[in-house]
Amino acid sequence: MLKIINQAHQNPNNTAIVSAGKSYSYQALLDESQAFASILLANQADLSESRVAFMVVAGFDYVKVQWGIWQAGGIAVPLCTTHPLASLQYVIEDTATEIIVVSPEYEAILKDLATEKGIRLIVLGNLPTISIKSLPPIASTRRAMILYTSGTTNLPKGVVTTHNNLEAQISTLVNAWEYTPKDHILCILPLHHVHGIINVISCTLWAGGKVEFLPNFSAEGVFKFFSSKTTEDENLVFMAVPTIYFKLIAHFESLSNEEQRALSKDMKRFRLMVSGSAALPVSVMEKWETISGHRLLERYGMTEIGMAISNPYHGERRAGHIGQALPGVDVRLVDEENNIVPKGEAGEIQIKGANVFQEYWQKKEATENTFTEDGWFKTGDVAVDEDGYYKILGRSSIDIIKSGGYKISALEIEEVLRTHSAISDCSVVGIDNEEWGELVVAAIIVNDSSLDINALNTWMRERMPSYRVPRRYKIVDELPRNAMGKVTKNELKQLF
Structure with missing residues (x-):
């Protein structure tokens, strides 16, 4: 049994997901994801790494579909719900998708393409009643997910991660950031990226915590969540990108003094606040600390590696720095000749560990070019080690x-x-x-x-x-x- 599924069995009665005004237990998530896996399988015993693309509204259905794909033996291919048809078609064709799953809202976008390509289309909300099938055993070495990363040149590449890769990414963060079954996190991030899929959803569910979805971002909606959570038996967690913190600060500053004081008091109750996916401006970090009482934990990751470097959960969170290597992740800085640079000098970040992806989908040469001969992944990001903390200087190709x-x-x-x-x-x-x-x-x-x-x-x-x-x-x-x-x-x- 996949480890994330096994973890869900440890807390069957806990609330796993809150979305669209409804709460769903871990048992409900297990039951419905297994039922959906049975629908995916139809007359097959195992999807055998068939690609299943899904364009699903953020919430319970999203997680149900993703877990269903994994339990049926398929490879999950999340689609961006805001991308134009041409971008969606590129991903579907590049992965040779065999099944497309959509929320009813997106059926019209992909129906004609599915018909034209002869791809099986499943529309949520009108699913047949089906007996739960015996689900196939899934080895952790199997491919689990393909996420697309545009990088800085050429067409987007499909980043293939195995279940082993995902389990390493998840378990490392759960331990490093001390997730617990008491955690209650708000998900506002796009769900075709590692940040939302792994750090927010998968880590919280692995630990037995609760994920609440806010499908459409608004500063008012986020602050409403902050102020509505008064129970003391939950640990509140929030993760966002720097742009969101920037927008939240701007909205906060537009409020009355009384409203600001109330919100500041509410935010001080949080266990953890994290920033990632882009460099966090020091000015934003300092301003957020002033209004919330939280020094944001900044970390570093990529689609290809999940999270690799992080400021500590306990200890100094150094402004302008991404922190130190996470447990189980090896990090080195090298020059253009691939030699390790002396401390204090700039070099490209290279990563090795169980967290690192398996391959770029159907791109053997690109995969080979992004690894060194001795197996280090070349990130293309340049950093310097300052007294044990890495500081990003930028992406070698653009920054x-x-x-x-x-x-x-x-x-x-x-x-x-x-x-x-x-x-x-x-x-x-x-x-x-x-x-x-x-x-x-x-x-x-x-x-x-x-x-x-x-x-x-x-x-x-x-x-x-x-x-x-x-x-x-x-x-x-x-x-x-x-x-x-x-x-x-x-x-x-x-x-x-």
């Missing part, structure tokens, strides 16, 4: 700017810009330039329209070497971001 012979971290420049009183947010990129190789430029969102760019440049030169000061600025209303809140810097470059 490390090579200008005038210097290697410049865009993230470090952004941190300085955000401390300017007239700037509410920013992003720095390098654009091709004959003289400099790459020119350092910045898109900024201002809260003071009278900001003088020349004065801003003078202000920047007082705080960092001149070669790091942006040579061009563009004032924008918003920054292009993906579903996880990361600035899509290749899109940003087009503005210049």
